[in-house]
Amino acid sequence: MKHRISIICTIVMMVLLVVGCGPTQTGTTGTTHQVTDGTGVTVTVPSEPKRIVPIAASTEDIVLSLVDPSRVVAVGTVPNNVPDESAKVGTHVKATAESMLSVQPDLVLVPNWISPDAIGEMRNMQIPVYVYKTPTTVEEAKAVIHEIAGLLHASDEKMIASMDADLKTVEELANKHTGERPVVAFYTQFGLTGGKGSTFDDMTKYLKVTNAAAQLGLGPFDNGTREDLIKANPDIIIIPSVAYTSDGTTPATTEQLYSDPALQGVKAIANRRVFLVDSSQVMSYSQFMTRAMVSMAQNIYNK
Structure with a gap:
């Protein structure tokens, strides 16, 4: 009898240990567990x-x-690179507690540039918000993809492989170039941008070009003037296809730059080397950023 009681007690203890150390139960989403997000906050997620x-x-x-x-259950309001998948979702929300409550999410994923007040309001309403650190390099972007894949228990193998294939294409195109590195400017409706420490700056290292904005000492959030563009005198100008603003600002266009009398002495203008690149790709920090790099490499190296 004592032996049987001992066995039963052992089994009970094992069950308690498993239950106690495992994820906690919730009413509707099953098990949950705690994770630390990119800002160091502990978040309980399904x-x-x-x-x-x-x-x-x-x-x-x-x-x-x-x-x-x-x-x-919902996506944001800015165009992305997966329109077909987004169309299947249908619902659009803003990064506010009120908007989120309307769709009852069990996990909200946001970059750390989202307003801390908005994040705080959502968390105060018991909405689980996971904040990741916005990447500024290709390698950091890969790390974020892997981080999110782990959170969602999904495989990122194909996505990373696709990025690596793009990078190999960029390297092959760049290696065929001989002579000095071309000077490339990233120019938007706000002026010369993409300075040192920006995502574009990291892209230029793979493209093996000189970043005009960084060369002038501009930082990641600086916007240079038209005079700065003239001073940089780039061999190539890259402009995004769309202006992502809510104030109706129109994007810079090739026609606008080519017809500007003040820019006629700039090499990129004189040689008709202003190229349009998909905004959704070149301004992203997802797997599609390397697609933009391939497009830029093809334009830069005439392939």
Whole structure:
């Protein structure tokens, strides 16, 4: 009898240990567990989130490439690189507590440039918000993709392989060039941008070109003037296809630059080397950023 009681007690203890050390139970989403997000905050998330809301175009690119759209209840309002998957989601929300409550998410994914007040309000309403650190390099972007894939229990193998294939293409195109590195400017409706420490600056290292904005000492959030563009005298100017602003600002255009009398002495203008690149790709920090790099490499090296 004592032996039987001992066995029963042992079994009970094992069960308690498993239950006590495992994820906690919730009423509707099954098991949960705690994770530390990119800002060091501990967040309780479902082990398999099924009502995900990714906020920001790059977040949507990543999430909708990792999981089936049926697990995503809403997306943001800015165009992304996965329109077909986004169309299956249908619902659009803003990064506010009121907007989020309307779709009852079990996980909200946001970059750390989202307003801390907005994040705080959502968390005060018991909405699980996971904040990731915005990447500024290709390698950091890969790390964020891997981070989100782990959170969603999804495989990022194909996404990373696709990025690596793009980088190999860029390297092959750049290595065929002989002579000095061309000077490349990234120019938007706000002026010369993409300075030192920006995502574009990291792209130029793979492209093996000189970043005009960084050469002038501009930082990641600086906007140079038209006079700065003239001073930089780039061999090539890259402009994004769309202006992502809410004030109706129109994007810079090739026609606008080519017809500007003050720019006629700039090498890129004189040689007709202003190229349009897909905004959704070149301004992203998702797997699609390397697609923009291939496009730029093809334009820069005439391939």
